[in-house]
């Protein structure tokens with residue numbers, strides 16, 4: 001863990017969810033720059049990666065996250081007090097909720113003041129066995145909703161439901177759980193719904209989902225521990 005240093009998030013409103021979507025070029029000079037702002041544990045993690053593409057993506061994710069957070073906290077990317085929990089959740093000191101996800105070539109990053117947040121993104125590639133995926137991962141109400149849709153609409157809807165799950169579980173800081181069918185995001189599929197309460201049958205879970213407006217071929221969802229959040233999204 002980095003030492004506790006307090007930085008005030010500048011320009012971030014109390015009801016704002018700041019989101020940046022980027023498709024970084026993984027050229028040598030950008031990678032060298034991002035590599036230069038990483039902490040020693042982040043460098044060690046990158047060194048352990050033997051797959052060159054995975055390693056480049058890891059470096060880009062860390063470099064971009066540090067640059068994004070440095071802008072909000074008013075410090076150099078290298079000085080961002082960025083750590084990671086044992087379960088893999090990135091965290092910063094000072095009451096800033098952060099999250100990130102990747103769906104190459106895209107990276108999405110989010111931050112909000114004093115909120116638990118999670119974000120996920122997916123490219124809407126064809127799904128060869130949608131029926132089996134639905135059976136394994138979805139809540140009965142979600143499966144019922146998908147059964148009313150055409151095949152292409154159902155595939156798109158599956159990605160909405162999937163990114164909602166991952167975003168929510170990242171907001172909780174836990175990652176995937178054994179039984180994903182306990183989560184019901186079907187309200188997000190209703191026409192015009194851009195935000196909806198998270199439906200999770202376990203007690204004490206008060207979160208909201210926000211569908212993000214992304215370029216075609218992408219689906220992204222955020223989960224946030226409060227309602228009425230203003231999503232401020234930029235495509236870099």
Ligand SMILES: CC(C)(COP(=O)(O)OP(=O)(O)OC[C@H]1O[C@@H](n2cnc3c(N)ncnc32)[C@H](O)[C@@H]1OP(=O)(O)O)[C@@H](O)C(=O)NCCC(=O)NCCS
Pocket residue numbers: 058061062086087088089090099100101102103120121166169170171172173174175176
């Ligand atoms: C969170 C999880 C669902 C994301 O998986 P994915 O679809 O492969 O990857 P995504 O692109 O959507 O997200 C990756 C990012 O999620 C974040 N993340 C990882 N684990 C997280 C967690 N437990 N809570 C919140 N966020 C998490 C990280 O920022 C990660 O990127 P980074 O490693 O570069 O910082 C998956 O990693 C998971 O279930 N992790 C928990 C499992 C665990 O306990 N691992 C322990 C080993 S670290």
